[in-house]
Amino acid sequence: MATLYTHQSENITKTWIFLTGFFLLVIGVGFVFSRALGNPNFLYIAVGLSIIMNVGSYWFSDKIVLSMVGAQPIQKEDNPELWNIVENLAITAGLPMPKLYIVDDPSPNAFATGRNKEHAVVAVHTGILALLNHSELEGVLAHELSHVGNRDTLISTIVVVLAGFVAILSDWFLRMSMFGGRDREGNSGNAIFVIAGFALAILAPIFATLVQLAISRKREFLADASGALLTRYPEGLASALEKISGTEIPSTTANSATSSLYISTPLREKAGIIASLFMTHPPIEERIKALRDMSI
Numbered sequence: 580m581a582t583l584y585t586h587q588s589e590n591i592t593k594t595w596i597f598l599t600g601f602f603l604l605v606i607g608v609g610f611v612f613s614r615a616l617g618n619p620n621f622l623y624i625a626v627g628l629s630i631i632m633n634v635g636s637y638w639f640s641d642k643i644v645l646s647m648v649g650a651q652p653i654q655k656e657d658n659p660e661l662w663n664i665v666e667n668l669a670i671t672a673g674l675p676m677p678k679l680y681i682v683d684d685p686s687p688n689a690f691a692t693g694r695n696k697e698h699a700v701v702a703v704h705t706g707i708l709a710l711l712n713h714s715e716l717e718g719v720l721a722h723e724l725s726h727v728g729n730r731d732t733l734i735s736t737i738v739v740v741l742a743g744f745v746a747i748l749s750d751w752f753l754r755m756s757m758f759g760g761r762d763r764e765g766n767s768g769n770a771i772f773v774i775a776g777f778a779l780a781i782l783a784p785i786f787a788t789l790v791q792l793a794i795s796r797k798r799e800f801l802a803d804a805s806g807a808l809l810t811r812y813p814e815g816l817a818s819a820l821e822k823i824s825g826t827e828i829p830s831t832t833a834n835s836a837t838s839s840l841y842i843s844t845p846l847r848e849k850a851g852i853i854a855s856l857f858m859t860h861p862p863i864e865e866r867i868k869a870l871r872d873m874s875i
Contacts, residue, residue: 601741605629608745608779612752615776621755625748632744637733641692641700644840648832650680650702657681661708664717665701668724672809677701677727686830687711687823690840691723692732699727706828711819718806718816722842725805731798735840743836746784753780799842803866807873817870824863 609625635643655662662679669676677691677699687707693699701723711719726732756777807813823843833845844860 601633601744602626602629604741604745604783605748608748608783611772611779612748612776614772616752616755618755621752629744637694640694640733641698644690644692644837645680645700645702647834647837648682648684648702650682653679653681658708660713661703661716661720664713664720665724668717668721668809672724672728674724674728675699677724679703681705681708682832684830684832686828686833686845687826688830688833688841688843688845689719689723690837690842691726692840693727694733695730696727699732701727704830704832706826707823710822710826714810714812714815715819715822717810718812718819719842721809722802722806722816725802725809726798729798729801729805731802735798742784749780749784752776799860799866800869803870804873807870813870813873817867820863820867820870 605625606622606629609622612625613619613622653662658679658681665679666676674696677693677696678701680700680702682702682704684704685706686704687710689701689703689707691699691701701720703720707716707719726735803816807816810816820843830845833841835846838844838846839860841860843863
């Protein structure tokens with residue numbers, strides 16, 4: 580059975596693997612694209628930007644996300660009930676008190692971000708505060724603190740950056756190829772790299788996105804289990820997920836880049852076998868069933 584710290588060490592290792600893998604992937608993709616274009620500058624630019632984005636995603640990911648959704652910091656006097664729930668859960672979990680933010684958004688949702696437990700942030704939508712009762716809100720917040728304790732927040736940022744940057748490189752390659760960026764005279768002997776470049780431009784972003792979403796779905800199950808163990812009341816989170824999934828209020832602040840961070844997908848996701856591969860979260864019915872099975 581998962582506990583709050585079962586996966587912390589594993590996730591720290593995964594973070595460094597992703598950072599290293601991201602850098603090697605960018606070098607590989609950049610090399611193929613530069614050979615296909617006959618322009619070595621493409622590789623140098625790709626590697627330079629990957630270093631900048633790695634450093635930036637580590638140090639400033641929370642600030643970027645909070646700015647994107649318009650989150651506002653709060654103190655205890657602004658919402659004593661919310662503050663006390665988070666403070667009590669943090670003490671129980673052995674975590675520092677995270678910074679608390681509220682997002683003016685009518686959709687019921689919440690997320691956690693930050694590079695480590697000392698710089699953690701928990702943000703909740705105004706919609707979730709209006710919808711849930713005390714035990715349900717406690718379940719949601721325990722879920723988010725579990726992401727912090729399990730070091731999920733940094734991993735989620737790294738894979739978002741990986742998927743996004745690979746997509747940007749592919750877009751650059753396709754645009755340069757279409758609009759005369761390829762050095763045809765110096766590229767006559769690189770037909771294989773041209774073919775490989777176009778294949779990578781199409782397949783690499785899809786693969787990176789699938790890896791990102793698969794990791795996102797797995798960490799939601801782990802955070803559900805850890806959060807339920809933290810409150811010792813799985814029904815609280817199960818009931819909260821039921822209410823959240825039953826609402827039809829669209830988010831006014833979330834987008835596809837940040838959707839994997841939330842406790843429940845803020846975007847409409849289509850059903851079907853192919854569509855399920857691109858879901859940011861596991862089916863909410865499966866999460867509710869797993870939580871209620873813990874109560875038996």
